[in-house]
Amino acid sequence: MTSHNTFISLRGILAGLVSLLMIGASFAGDTSPDALLTQYQQAAGQKADRLRGQKFFNAKAANDLSCASCHGASPAQPGKHASTGKTIAPLAPLVNPDRFSDSAKVEKWFRRNCKDVLSRECTPLEKADVVAYLKEMK
Numbered sequence: 001m002t003s004h005n006t007f008i009s010l011r012g013i014l015a016g017l018v019s020l021l022m023i024g025a026s027f028a029g030d031t032s033p034d035a036l037l038t039q040y041q042q043a044a045g046q047k048a049d050r051l052r053g054q055k056f057f058n059a060k061a062a063n064d065l066s067c068a069s070c071h072g073a074s075p076a077q078p079g080k081h082a083s084t085g086k087t088i089a090p091l092a093p094l095v096n097p098d099r100f101s102d103s104a105k106v107e108k109w110f111r112r113n114c115k116d117v118l119s120r121e122c123t124p125l126e127k128a129d130v131v132a133y134l135k136e137m138k
């Protein structure tokens with residue numbers, strides 16, 4: 001009887017530890033720049049190109065907006081929102097480790113920002129290029 005109870009409480013402690021680890025992991029994020037790069041390249045069926053990513057990031061669309069309009073021409077530095085003037089933390093993950101660590105956040109902002117700039121969503125290749133460009137920046 002006693003050993004049976006001990007077994008149950010050990011299982012309880014283990015289950016508690018596992019859920020604590022999972023909570024920790026969800027705070028720390030569920031992805032990384034490398035994982036996203038691989039995922040986008042696979043979806044695109046092509047390799048990313050850093051320089052093409054840099055050009056894309058700085059290219060002004062018909063509405064005169066570019067990614068750099070808010071994130072700045074050097075994404076290792078903080079940006080400034082083009083309409084609200086609010087400071088935006090650097091996009092470069094080597095400078096700001098929060099970046100490209102949460103897949104839902106990344107997808108949400110890619111969707112919103114690409115629509116603002118291009119009036120459409122970004123393609124997987126465009127996202128791969130942007131990640132390839134940003135992930136090396138210091």
Ligand code: HEC
Binds near residue numbers: 130
């Ligand atoms: C009108 C201003 C604006 C423009 C233009 C803009 N962004 Fe953003 N972007 C934001 C804001 C605001 C956030 C969310 C605030 C934050 O995370 O600091 C954000 C967040 C992001 C994120 C989230 C990254 C992460 O993991 O935290 C990505 C990726 C991103 N932008 C990419 C782009 C790309 C690519 C373009 C060009 C197609 C672009 N943005 C253009 C304002 C802008």
